[in-house]
Amino acid sequence: MKILIYFPGIGEIGAATLIAEIDNLKEFSSGDKLAFYLGIVQENIQTLI
DSSP states (O other), X not given: OTTGGGSTTXXXXXXXHHHHHOSXXXXXXXXXXXXXXXXXXXXXXXXXX
């Protein structure tokens, strides 16, 4: 938990919430997939023209 609170915008409550929400980090094959799961980034939607 200590390493998470060094990120800007993540305090003790946010770090505890992340740890509680994410059971096993090995379930995510990449950081991008983890970020998408957390809602940090939006899905890249491309349209066909």
